[in-house]
Amino acid sequence: MGRGSGAGHMLIGELSRRTGVSTRLLRYYEAQGLLNAERGTNGYRCYDEDTVVTVRQVRALLDAGLTTEVIRAVLPCARGEQPEFEMCVDVRTVLNRVLADTDERIGDLQRSRSALVGYLEAKS
Template sequence: MKIGELSHRTGVSVRMLRYYEAEGLLKPARRESGYRDYGSEDERVVGAIRMLNTSGLKLDFIRRFLSCLRSEGPILHPCPDLLAAMEQEMQALDDQIKRYRKSRTLLGSYYSEMRDHS
């Protein structure tokens, strides 16, 4: 399929698909005419990239696990290294949420104190 069709099927812009290719995340075949020729595996990989990126993972993280994205079966093959890395990312998010909650509590107490004295 051409890049426009892949874009339509995945909801990822043509510009972003070209960026994925430039970053080495996609390697479409080329037709004799030079046009990119994407297959069903490319569609699956783009779907997985989009899903992981939407969840907050950066492309550098996703690039490390391309082999897990290119496997048959579920959109994300449960590679042990990917599972461990995702667990680390979730822990980092949990830690960040705790820091935000603490900051929110402190800010709220300062705000209340200032408002009471105005």
């Protein structure tokens, strides 16, 4: 969320180039409350240097299957690009809930797979 006081400012095109994330997605992340942009007098979005790390954190957390809602809740406790977490307020609870939901979806998929295999192996 643009945490810290990184020196330098960049426009959305530069942030996109440096992170490999489209400007459209960057605007979406901002709309979801994952990024903060200052507005210049010309109305252009302006990001600080720390936003590069924040975008990489968001990408890693999305790749882990987290929703933008969950990411918004845990992002203030994220450290580094991977990221790692300080187990600050409710992060462990949130991540445990997401893990339980993921395990449940895996179970549902395994049941679906078994049923499909059964249909394919059934003798006609």
